[in-house]
Amino acid sequence: MAYNFDIQYRSTSAHGNADALSRLPVGTDPDFDKEEEACLTVVEVSPPINSELIRNHMDKDKVLKQVLQNVSVGWPEKLQPCNEALLPYFNRKFALTINKQLLCLHKAANRIIIPAGLRAHILKLLHEGHWGMVRMKQLARQHVRWPTIEDDIRSLAQSCSICKCNNPAPPREYQSWPAATTAWERIHIDFAGSIFDAMWLICVDAYSQFPFVIQMSSTTSANTIAALSSIFAIEGYPKTMVSDNGPQLTADAFEEFCKLHGITYITTAPFHPASKGLAERFLQSLKFAVKKNLKDGINLNLSLEALSNTLQPGRYILLNRYFRNTRLTFEELATADADDAVLAPLTPGPFLVGYELRPLPEFPPADEYLDNLDR
Template sequence: MTSHRLQRWAIILMAYQYVVKYRKTTEHGNADALSRLPLGYDKNFDDEEARYNVRELYTPINAEIICRHAENDKVLKRVCSYVQRGWPEKLSPQDADLRPFFNHRFALTIKSNLPCLQTEYNRVIIPASLCGQILRLLHDGHWGVTKMKQLARRNIWWVNMDKDIVEMCSNCDICKVVNPAPARQYESWPDTNRPWERVHIDSAGPVFNSMWLICVDAFSQFPFIVQMTTTTTVHTISALSCGCG
């Protein structure tokens, strides 16, 4: 369950022989200078900084709200009951809605009355009635699919969460614009009004031990084909010149 980044660091460190030594905090002034700056208490600086601190933060969704919705969620109530009493060896066909939780049964737990999924992080299981609101909070800022999944996988989980994230981003015009690899849109060639207004050219082969230069008129679909020994630029220009002549 270790993240790929930590695995790569572990592989890099395996190439070295090193000794870990303890160093006191007072001797760590050269590291993390902003947090370990070896200066005394500065009351004026702290008072000035305190003016910009957030005194009260309104949280749209907190643990109390999640607990209240979880109590009204029939599926989560059954899941919590199984977590506390133990899961059966098999699920009946009538319990198909519990299958995703059954597949993660060894990683499910309850903390502070909240059902959680323990993976690399302790993730709160979101009731179905709050999934839409949580999804909108994740989408705020238009981070894109990858960033939204990273944020979600650190804190929360629900069934088909990744699918819902992909669907929301695919329907968002802003996410499509800022996406480093936006979805490709294909369009047909514009119609032509007369012969030789647009010509499509390509090389084919080897066929019958030869290469073939194929030109097709977009208006009449008339083909012009030349047998060639090679498809270099010089030979291609020569074939086109002879054909035009």
């Protein structure tokens, strides 16, 4: 060595060159090492939007209170210039009803008019899962309505920073598959993973575009057949199945499985994922939706639950029923008797002129008339 050392022991109390912050006379803290706290995830939990909450906010909304009064006693023939806020409701006065003290719009679905104080919360629930404008509007048209809802949905979807960072690039155009004419006529399958520490089997119906997602422990031919059999046990066997040229999907056992159950099996071009676009497109939606929710502090199970709440149209086409949405609870309105609804009184028309009874004019069907009003 280049140096020789004589090492001497010196007590800590005799040290004078320690940094000031580590030697400040703050006193002893015997409980410091005994307390242990851990915070893994903080999730903001809000109660579901129910009828009682809407009624409480409706009492504070001056516009909706005036609309409720007009629906109950009858609308004037013409609105005053000072009542411009009532014009969107006046144009749809024949479709407005009162059910359990809630203002409803009767069209294809019985939708509740939301007071202004709850609209921001409703928009947050509609955007739960960070879906785009189309999905948000589809979900809103099943439950809620207010005059500017479509503009509010567009503004929220375009201003979400998480969606801006994670949305995919615009897809390129390819030749589409022939349109399916019936449910379960053709399905597209694909594997996803490893994502979120697991492998996933994606199965999408070409007619309803409703997906089935199964978590896989491994992607062997035997496990793939078992996973597909669990789906087919509920939905039945499809006529045609489309997949890529994965080794487990081109194995003899898998081809024999298709032949045994009369399934026409089609493989797409190698290294061309757009050929199985339905499965690939949903795979992108699954990854982006769950990734957004994970960044938003939501765990994997709740992210998948939020995903299932947005697939109502495809589920209805496939099985003619909707999922039960636990975040928007209006079951008592769906099961209410028709006698409970208070219809808006119709203003008498001038059909009696000079005591001479004239025939009533021919009106279009009710559905067509309401559709025209909604435009």
